[in-house]
Amino acid sequence: MLFYTVMKPLVQVALRVFFRRIEVRHPERMHLPGPLLLAGNHPNTLMDPLLAAVNRRQPIAFLAKSTFFQNPVLRAIMQSGNSIPIYRAQDTGTGVGGVATPEERAAQNEASFGRCYDYLGKGGTIMIFPEGTSVSERRLRPLKTGAARIALGAEARYGFKLGLKVVPVATNYFDPHKFRSDVLLNVAPPICVADYAAAYAHDPDEAADQLTEAIRVALERRLVISRDAAEDAFVQQIERTFGDHLNPDDDPDTLYDNFQLSRTLLQALPWAEQQFPERLAEARGRFDNYLAELRRHGLNDEALDSQRRGSIVGLLNLVLGAPVWLYGVINNYLPYILPSAVAKRATKDVEFVAPIMLVVGMMTFPLAYALQIAAVQHWLTHDWRLTLLYGLSLPATGFYALSYWSTLSARLRRLRAARLFRRAPAVGEALLAQRADLVAELQEAREAYLAAR
Numbered sequence: 268m269l270f271y272t273v274m275k276p277l278v279q280v281a282l283r284v285f286f287r288r289i290e291v292r293h294p295e296r297m298h299l300p301g302p303l304l305l306a307g308n309h310p311n312t313l314m315d316p317l318l319a320a321v322n323r324r325q326p327i328a329f330l331a332k333s334t335f336f337q338n339p340v341l342r343a344i345m346q347s348g349n350s351i352p353i354y355r356a357q358d359t360g361t362g363v364g365g366v367a368t369p370e371e372r373a374a375q376n377e378a379s380f381g382r383c384y385d386y387l388g389k390g391g392t393i394m395i396f397p398e399g400t401s402v403s404e405r406r407l408r409p410l411k412t413g414a415a416r417i418a419l420g421a422e423a424r425y426g427f428k429l430g431l432k433v434v435p436v437a438t439n440y441f442d443p444h445k446f447r448s449d450v451l452l453n454v455a456p457p458i459c460v461a462d463y464a465a466a467y468a469h470d471p472d473e474a475a476d477q478l479t480e481a482i483r484v485a486l487e488r489r490l491v492i493s494r495d496a497a498e499d500a501f502v503q504q505i506e507r508t509f510g511d512h513l514n515p516d517d518d519p520d521t522l523y524d525n526f527q528l529s530r531t532l533l534q535a536l537p538w539a540e541q542q543f544p545e546r547l548a549e550a551r552g553r554f555d556n557y558l559a560e561l562r563r564h565g566l567n568d569e570a571l572d573s574q575r576r577g578s579i580v581g582l583l584n585l586v587l588g589a590p591v592w593l594y595g596v597i598n599n600y601l602p603y604i605l606p607s608a609v610a611k612r613a614t615k616d617v618e619f620v621a622p623i624m625l626v627v628g629m630m631t632f633p634l635a636y637a638l639q640i641a642a643v644q645h646w647l648t649h650d651w652r653l654t655l656l657y658g659l660s661l662p663a664t665g666f667y668a669l670s671y672w673s674t675l676s677a678r679l680r681r682l683r684a685a686r687l688f689r690r691a692p693a694v695g696e697a698l699l700a701q702r703a704d705l706v707a708e709l710q711e712a713r714e715a716y717l718a719a720r
Contacts, residue, residue, distance in 0.1 A: 287447040296454040302387040307436040309396035313622035330395040403618035415478035427464040432457035437489035453489035491529040535716040570680035595668025602631035
């Protein structure tokens with residue numbers, strides 16, 4: 268249980284730094300008393316279980332593929348986090364103990380299932396990802412029946428008197444590979460496993476299928492799901508460009524309205540393809556032309572709205588904030604850039620990039636800060652009070668430098684927009700007219716879709 272005594276507080280801090288915002292919808296469902304089986308989608312490898320672990324007070328045991336246990340160092344880490352290996356067909360020959368045949372794999376899985384039954388029987392919490400693999404995409408792949416079989420097997424061992432509940436946890440990343448992005452954990456109501464006792468007594472396989480279907484439906488209702496990467500890219504471009512116009516009453520206190528907008532757009536697109544394909548194709552062409560015009564002038568949609576306000580103030584902030592930005596960059600650049608460099612060299616799989624960056628960052632920042640503080644105390648200040656102030660300035664100016672850099676291009680685009688409207692007002696007004704037509708068409712299509720549902 269090393270993770271929960273030593274690592275969990277560090278991971279909590281690291282996740283709060285890595286993500287700009289972590290929101291749990293219905294957090295009380297994450298804190299239900301055990302026994303509990305959490306069943307989640309799996310778009311981001313190690314990040315998914317970490318988010319669940321830091322948002323539940325009680326310890327969670329995780330079912331993980333056996334390949335994680337092959338390396339001695341990684342095996343020690345997984346075991347310290349109370350993980351239980353599962354032996355998949357594609358992992359034959361790579362698991363703990365040298366599993367080489369389907370029969371041996373089945374025996375190992377039976378042993379792992381037995382550990383799950385024991386753990387749940389003591390009122391524990393287990394998390395499993397029924398998709399079986401982790402792929403970075405906004406889709407829910409077909410669920411395997413392992414989660415349902417474990418839940419039903421545990422209840423059957425205790426005569427369906429255990430009180431085990433399955434809680435589907437839908438994890439929605441708004442930009443899973445970007446530092447300081449947002450994530451929404453959309454938690455479903457608990458499913459009482461004892462409700463499937465009669466079906467299990469009649470046919471255990473059918474009961475597992477029914478419970479798996481209930482988990483799938485609960486997850487799908489709480490996930491943003493696209494049909495393919497091209498559709499997802501198109502919808503995300505609409506969200507980035509027109510999100511504020513399509514969601515004018517955006518509540519800054521929740522991510523849920525952004526989640527609902529994404530779901531509506533992705534559900535409306537197939538409907539529009541059937542109802543008015545020619546009109547949709549024409550609108551997509553005009554949208555591409557609008558984006559091309561913005562790029563040609565070095566602008567984005569937001570710059571058109573903000574070009575008339577605060578340009579002088581923005582310029583002053585840009586100039587006066589530069590020394591603080593430079594100080595933050597000098598003191599934070601190395602520990603900031605190393606996690607990204609290590610992740611890029613360590614893997615080509617995008618779903619592994621974020622967790623590698625998180626783990627490496629948990630090491631680089633404390634180590635770099637400790638060395639810098641020791642060096643300043645030894646060679647510069649010789650005064651613990653000044654050194655303490657320096658140490659406190661490191662994370663504060665690091666965050667400021669990140670914010671300054673992320674808004675620098677936006678400030679420059681606002682200046683370009685102001686210059687465009689001053690020198691060529693007809694061009695600026697034409698862009699605004701293009702945008703207004705597109706937003707009106709999107710609003711009309713959305714209202715027609717919502718009315719037809």
